[in-house]
Amino acid sequence: MKTYEKRYRPYFAGALVSVLISTVFAVALQFFKGQVLDSAITRQGGAALRSALSLASFILGETLFFYLYRRLGDRFAAGCVMDLKRDIFASALHRDYAAFQRRPQGEYLAKYAGEADAIRSRRFCLLPLLWEILFRIVLVGGALFLLDWRVALVTLGLLTTPLYVPKLMEKRVQRAQSAFLRSAEEALAGMTDWLRSFEIVKNFSVEGAALTRFGRLNDGVRDKLLQDLRLGAAAQVVTTLMSYLSYFIVLVCAALLVLNGTFSAGDFFVAIGMIDQLSYPLISLAEVIRQLIAIRPACASMEQFLAEGAAPPDGRRLEGLERELRFDRVSFRYPDRPPVLRDLSFTVKKGGRYLIQGPSGCGKTTAVNLLLRYYDPCGGSIQVDGVPIESFSDTYGCFTVVRQEAVLFRDSLRHNLTMYREVNDIRLSAVLRGVGLERFAGREALDALVEENGSNLSGGEKRRICLARALLRETDVLILDEPLANLDEETAGRIEDLLLSITDRTLLVVSHQFTPEKLSRFDRVLSLDGQDHAGSPMVKNARTGRRTGRCPICGLD
Numbered sequence: 001m002k003t004y005e006k007r008y009r010p011y012f013a014g015a016l017v018s019v020l021i022s023t024v025f026a027v028a029l030q031f032f033k034g035q036v037l038d039s040a041i042t043r044q045g046g047a048a049l050r051s052a053l054s055l056a057s058f059i060l061g062e063t064l065f066f067y068l069y070r071r072l073g074d075r076f077a078a079g080c081v082m083d084l085k086r087d088i089f090a091s092a093l094h095r096d097y098a099a100f101q102r103r104p105q106g107e108y109l110a111k112y113a114g115e116a117d118a119i120r121s122r123r124f125c126l127l128p129l130l131w132e133i134l135f136r137i138v139l140v141g142g143a144l145f146l147l148d149w150r151v152a153l154v155t156l157g158l159l160t161t162p163l164y165v166p167k168l169m170e171k172r173v174q175r176a177q178s179a180f181l182r183s184a185e186e187a188l189a190g191m192t193d194w195l196r197s198f199e200i201v202k203n204f205s206v207e208g209a210a211l212t213r214f215g216r217l218n219d220g221v222r223d224k225l226l227q228d229l230r231l232g233a234a235a236q237v238v239t240t241l242m243s244y245l246s247y248f249i250v251l252v253c254a255a256l257l258v259l260n261g262t263f264s265a266g267d268f269f270v271a272i273g274m275i276d277q278l279s280y281p282l283i284s285l286a287e288v289i290r291q292l293i294a295i296r297p298a299c300a301s302m303e304q305f306l307a308e309g310a311a312p313p314d315g316r317r318l319e320g321l322e323r324e325l326r327f328d329r330v331s332f333r334y335p336d337r338p339p340v341l342r343d344l345s346f347t348v349k350k351g352g353r354y355l356i357q358g359p360s361g362c363g364k365t366t367a368v369n370l371l372l373r374y375y376d377p378c379g380g381s382i383q384v385d386g387v388p389i390e391s392f393s394d395t396y397g398c399f400t401v402v403r404q405e406a407v408l409f410r411d412s413l414r415h416n417l418t419m420y421r422e423v424n425d426i427r428l429s430a431v432l433r434g435v436g437l438e439r440f441a442g443r444e445a446l447d448a449l450v451e452e453n454g455s456n457l458s459g460g461e462k463r464r465i466c467l468a469r470a471l472l473r474e475t476d477v478l479i480l481d482e483p484l485a486n487l488d489e490e491t492a493g494r495i496e497d498l499l500l501s502i503t504d505r506t507l508l509v510v511s512h513q514f515t516p517e518k519l520s521r522f523d524r525v526l527s528l529d530g531q532d533h534a535g536s537p538m539v540k541n542a543r544t545g546r547r548t549g550r551c552p553i554c555g556l557d
Helices: 002-007 009-041 045-094 097-101 105-124 126-147 149-159 161-168 170-196 198-203 207-259 265-308 364-371 413-418 425-434 459-473 489-500 516-521
Strands: 324-333 339-349 353-357 379-384 399-402 477-481 506-510 524-527
Touching (some): 045 105, 045 265, 339 379, 353 364, 364 506, 459 489
Parallel strands (some): 399 477
Antiparallel strands (some): 324 339
16 A cells, blocks of 8 residues: 555645644644733733734634645545555456456455445545644644643643553454455445346346345445444543543643642643643544554455556567467366366368357367467467467457457447547448448447447347457457357348458357358368268367367368
């Protein structure tokens, strides 16, 4: 967190200077109060008026500089937390696919919406307040020494006793705060899951069950929050009682000084004002210390989270394909699961059109994910122009992938197509017409809003927009993962024709439902169930690993 605090140090320094000046005014005006009282008692009207005017000017000065302190302190806290939230999002984006999937999406949202705001309120906002209190203690304590050293020693000795309470409760408040934040993350993750599955919830009429399950999570958050608040309330009660007891003792000491003639009425009035200036800050200081102690585990957890998603070091980037992609006896299995691929071998030549077929679960999508470096093979090798794919830290420069689920953002159609790159309208219109979306090819349609997940578009329109977006990227290899899933026969047929009309790049289609009559238009069809489209035996069965003959695509046996 210190990185953010250093970044906004000028605002923090300005806040400290402002509150220091404000505190000087606040302490000085206490003496003018005493002068006004003494002048009034001795019937010195002119002196009383001058003291009153000075008092008013110091009150104005205190108020103005305190306002400036609040503005600068708020700017410091807001800047820190906004940069923190930006880095939370960046940390999520910088992760590789496997690392990203290890955390539920709700946890990322909880980091952004829950923990970051907790750090703002319990650290970034409290740091200026901590220094405000310390300045007040030092200046008021010094003023008390000027007034009477005996009162100063008694006051500082007694009023600082509540500061020991937070340290005594340190472990308990840290555990309570950490438990609350974990519980809040679980509840947000649960809510995210249910809302993402909204259609299923409605279709199966399980709103009651969803509310019940979420209610348990929400009740857990409430219980952890109440536990945290109970500890805070207990600490506040103890520190307040100790502070008032100390205040009473100091008050008695000041009264004795009046009785023996050491203090005038004005001096007594100043002493009481000074003690008031100290008592509340010291009570507040105990609570500020408690909050800063409680938030330490959350800060440490956040720093670890950000470190996990730090931008990877620069590595070799795969920029394009010159000759071929080759899978050479590739095997892969997910942890604690049976093998998905066994000794898979095939070759994709640049500029060709290839189809990978096979039943669900045979490893078609896994083969694509290995190309994208989401995972590394457990055996064998994948080569790009003879270079092992592990040599590249990033393969996105060569591949553009279109998944089964059409992913669209709540933004204009133009931005959904260009992904915020500069592409002129002529090029956009040409690509839209090429995928059969002529009605979207005008400026007005391009600037129209696409609702979240494309809810204002048909399934076929969403698929074609995603295809148009991929074509605009112009990488050497275009991968389409189950592009025909969940489409009616007519729409699926149109998408098939669109795919087969692509001739300016290498095309790799993963599908188990392509129209048989159109298979001959591919250069090769790889069937992971052991047969190619002409009935020739494949080199391996992806489910059993049994050798069945020579591969009709790569020629390996």
